[in-house]
Amino acid sequence: MKKFVCHYALLRFRPFVETGEFANVGVVLMAPAARFFGYRLLTRYGRITQFFHQLDRKVYLQGRALLKQEIGRFAGDLRRLALGDGHTTPDLPLADHLFAEFVRPREAMLQFDEQRIVLADDPRVKLDVLFDHYIERNFVTKEYQERLLENMVRKLLVGQRLGAAYRAEKVGNADFTVNFPFVRMQDGRPARVIKPLYLAQDDTTKLLTHGGQWVDKVRRLAKRNALPGAVMFPVKAPPRDTKQYQAYDEIREDLQDAGVTVVAANDESSILRFAAD
Structure with missing residues (x-):
């Protein structure tokens, strides 16, 4: 043909x-x-x-x-x-x-x-x-969904007059850096970080891969003493009582073990308390 x-x-x-x-x-x-x-x-x-x-x-x-x-x-x-x-x-x-x-x-x-x-x-x-x-x-891509979450967090921060305090920054040292969408600087150093994360994929392999990438980034920053003391991940999770939720739970525990505060993406009060501290 x-x-x-x-x-x-x-x-x-x-x-x-x-x-x-x-x-x-x-x-x-x-x-x-x-x-x-x-x-x-x-x-x-x-x-x-x-x-x-x-x-x-x-x-x-x-x-x-x-x-x-x-x-x-x-x-x-x-x-x-x-x-x-x-x-x-x-x-x-x-x-x-x-x-x-x-x-x-x-x-x-x-x-x-x-x-x-x-x-x-x-x-x-x-x-x-x-x-x-x-x-x-x-x-329907995770990138698009995470941009939606970022827009939601940005709207929250602006509504509480915190928008100017947070901006996109690279966090790390000379040999390893990670881009974060919301970073508050203090004395020229990253003090607080907010990173919305989409983990509601239907495919558990994609969920674990994407979540695992962020677990690895956080651990590598911590290993280099470059992880700020206050890091929060507002996360969109899959429905409970599903195999996808079990995969999400694994990533949540790994993030928490690495020093990250994990909250639901729609938990606006927790996000704002963290941002304002």
Whole structure:
């Protein structure tokens, strides 16, 4: 079966330039030899407002609506100028040029990532596969879930006027450092650390691997006398009475043995008491 060269780019939503945080919210794909251009955009805006909790949902919805109009105009120009109507030969170089210009990086809340190329038997099916992989799964990864937890903790700290006291820092010494999202410095040294941790994976191997990585980091810092005296991990745990919870319990005990205070991610009072001490 013939394979078609497909050009595609992921669409990113980045509302706050200062933080650099973004979420993949769509994908556009062109296969000029197949005369195909298509796109898919995330429609469930609740995921966006969860991730960017300070954001009014209308900002994303209005931006998406304007982008859909822009994509529609581009699709019409692409077909008229380069892809033809089925009776003429597609102008492949022109199609490549138009697509590259359309997805070039711009300073905007909705912006395309770098252009990529993939081979596909059916470009329409490949578009769905890419959307499922990069956009749908983007919202179920542990990295995304931990960013949600970090946003929750940041909101708590700001609400109690503690936000300025904590910032992202590297903790360690000359030969080993660990990045933490919330560190309070005292006399030029890390004094208190808060690290939200997502351990509600369905797969116990993934849970133990991810949790074990943080156990190892904490132990290595302690071995070098570089672990601050006050470290808290607010943790999202799996449901009780499951094999996943047993795996979580193992990680919790290991963290506590290493000197970490472990609390539930929704235990706001404990988090705030720790942060304010």
